[in-house]
Amino acid sequence: MQQLLIGGTEQGQIALNGAMANRHGLIAGATGTGKTVTLQVLAEGFSRLGVPVFTADVKGDLSGIAVAGNSNDKIQERVQRIGITDWAAEARPARLWDLYGRTGQAVRTTVADMGPALLSNLLELNEVQSGVLHIAFDYAESEDLPLLDLKDMESLLNWMVEQRKPLSERYGTLSSQSLGAILRRLLVLKSQGGDVFFGEPALDIMDLIQQQNGQGVVNLLDGRELILQPRLYTTFLLWLLAELFERLPERGDQPLPLLVFFFDEAHLLFDSAPKALLEKLEQTVRLIRSKGVGIYFVTQSPSDIPDSVLGQLGNRVQHALRAYTPKDQKAVKVAAQTFRANPDLDTARVITELGVGEALVSVLDDQGIPTPVERTLVAPPRSRIGPADEEALAQLKAASPLAAKYDQTEDRDSAHERLQARRQQQKEAELAKPEPEKKASMKRTSGRQSAGEAFTKSLLRTLATQLGRVLVRVLERFLKRR
Numbered sequence: 001m002q003q004l005l006i007g008g009t010e011q012g013q014i015a016l017n018g019a020m021a022n023r024h025g026l027i028a029g030a031t032g033t034g035k036t037v038t039l040q041v042l043a044e045g046f047s048r049l050g051v052p053v054f055t056a057d058v059k060g061d062l063s064g065i066a067v068a069g070n071s072n073d074k075i076q077e078r079v080q081r082i083g084i085t086d087w088a089a090e091a092r093p094a095r096l097w098d099l100y101g102r103t104g105q106a107v108r109t110t111v112a113d114m115g116p117a118l119l120s121n122l123l124e125l126n127e128v129q130s131g132v133l134h135i136a137f138d139y140a141e142s143e144d145l146p147l148l149d150l151k152d153m154e155s156l157l158n159w160m161v162e163q164r165k166p167l168s169e170r171y172g173t174l175s176s177q178s179l180g181a182i183l184r185r186l187l188v189l190k191s192q193g194g195d196v197f198f199g200e201p202a203l204d205i206m207d208l209i210q211q212q213n214g215q216g217v218v219n220l221l222d223g224r225e226l227i228l229q230p231r232l233y234t235t236f237l238l239w240l241l242a243e244l245f246e247r248l249p250e251r252g253d254q255p256l257p258l259l260v261f262f263f264d265e266a267h268l269l270f271d272s273a274p275k276a277l278l279e280k281l282e283q284t285v286r287l288i289r290s291k292g293v294g295i296y297f298v299t300q301s302p303s304d305i306p307d308s309v310l311g312q313l314g315n316r317v318q319h320a321l322r323a324y325t326p327k328d329q330k331a332v333k334v335a336a337q338t339f340r341a342n343p344d345l346d347t348a349r350v351i352t353e354l355g356v357g358e359a360l361v362s363v364l365d366d367q368g369i370p371t372p373v374e375r376t377l378v379a380p381p382r383s384r385i386g387p388a389d390e391e392a393l394a395q396l397k398a399a400s401p402l403a404a405k406y407d408q409t410e411d412r413d414s415a416h417e418r419l420q421a422r423r424q425q426q427k428e429a430e431l432a433k434p435e436p437e438k439k440a441s442m443k444r445t446s447g448r449q450s451a452g453e454a455f456t457k458s459l460l461r462t463l464a465t466q467l468g469r470v471l472v473r474v475l476e477r478f479l480k481r482r
Contacts, residue, residue: 002255004045006038006317006361007378008082014376016042016315018049020364022257022294024285024312028302028335029319034357035298036061038317039262040381042296043218046260047092052209052216055262056237058223064384065218066094067392075380078357082379090382093212096397098222099197099236104397106406107221107236108199111147112137114239121277122194122235123185132178135171136160145415149199150190152415157183159419192229197236200410205243207402209259227265234269238281241295245284248291258292266297267304282308301331302338310338314364317378320354339373347373 003015016025027042029035040062043053057063068089069075079087096104111119116137120130140147140156147153160167161179168174186194210217226233241261251258263269270278285295301321302310316339323329336348339362351360354375361376388396 001366002049004042004049005082005084005379006041006045006363007359007376008084009374009376011374013083014361014363014374016045016363017366018051018256019253019366020314020368021046021051021260022254022289022292023314023364023368024289024294025296025315025317026302026305026310026313027296027298027317027319028300028304028321029359030300030321032356033319033354034359034378035319037357037381037385038319038359038378039264039296039298040065040383040385041379043260043262044092044381044383046257047216047218049256050211050214050216051256051258051260052211052219053260053262054208054219054221054240056221056223056226056233056264058227058264060222060224060387061385062220063094063096063388063393064386065092065220065381066396067091067384067388069380069382069384078377078380082377084379087380088382092218092383093215094218094220094396095210095400095402096220096222096393099226099232100193100222101196103222103393104220105400105402106196106409107203108197108406108409109202109239110200111149111153111198112140113202113243114198114235115242117276117280118235118239118242121238121272121274122231123182123189124231125182125185128175129178129181132174133182135167135174136182139167139171140415145418146413148412148414149416150186150195154183154186155416155419157186159422189232192232194232197232200412201406203406205240205247207405223264227268230265230268231272233265234272237263238269238273238277241281241284241288244293245288245291248293250290251292252290254292257294260294260296262296262298264298266299270304270306278306282306282312285309285312301335303331303334314368314370316360316362316370316373318351318360320356320358321351323352340370342372342374345373345375350375 002018004018004021006014006016008014027035027038036059039055043055043062043065046053055062068091071089097107098104099107114122116130116134120133125133136153136156137147139145139160145152145156147156157179160174161176164174164176164179208219223233244259244261248258269281273281288295296315297305297309297313299305302318305313318335318339321328321332321335323332332348332351335351339347339360341347347360354360357378359376359378360373362370362373365371
């Protein structure tokens, strides 16, 4: 049985069973209590076992995992207390990723791969607008119009505005207001960097499941800027989970997971995702473990996670919570109730007493049963605590073996180009018509008045009416005189 050391108690060491690591987990605790360091310890441990890791680095603190740490008296004291006999400072093989393509390897996906449900969430569309977007995707597929980047999506929506009447006969009434609203939301997304994220070459998820010298590669997504766009951040991670679920084959029970996925700042997802997406996430969490993927949510309190998802997280690490308000006290009570009780431990009281680097821990045993909660001293990382320096990060980015694959963007024939060709064909067909047909076509077209034409006609009708009234009065006076 392969294990990953988490820390130690007065009774002995606490380790995560590798065969149960794909049963998912939770790292919770108030700000500043040690969640990031615990995440680093777990990521290191999985990497040493040969398991690749993916995590967002939302504060920039995790990049130190790529650099060997430094021993000091405090670390040595903790190593001795826990009983670690093989501790040594060492770096982990790491790869940098960035949705904006600046600090790491560029991450892209296509609009088609994102799909209408996730794109609707990203654009914050209402139910009607989301329905129109689903129609747009269906139309693009039926008309062989590949949706690769936002330019393709814009061209498709503009085409639908122009062709609204025939499309309404096919799909039902299409609101020009809804189409316009989606176009405006696309402009906002472009201003937030969406035009960089959508395109080709798209990310191949197998590039996240790599080993180096027998050790799992730790994939770090730069989240420092991304976290300022929480919809983009959470939608990307949801898309990545969906891709893993769809692409990976069934593996059954294995000694170790294929990949471990850390979802930092998980509360952002559950704060904003619509019900349909939450149901999809719950289903993914429940089923993806059979694909060999373990998901670990990182957040402040277990109450941030819906019960339907929380109940599937078998491995728990709970750092300190503070109970200053009635709401805080309720969160402490909820956190305590999520653990299997330990008769020798007042869980609710201890949660408020934990120091930095301490946690309450419960893991799954080899039968999949949660162990009683234990007050645990978390092991120190072997890599650097805190961010790596800029020089080390630049060298790491330059050394990426994926640079040739992802650095250069592609812009192949897709919806934008094909719709432009259709417009040109329509124009040429109009010019090629015989003269009578052209005139008839122009007459039909002229049926639509401009604002100026409508005003002029209205003015002439008014003047004619007034002139008629004057003539009637003159005629009446003339008859009376006679």
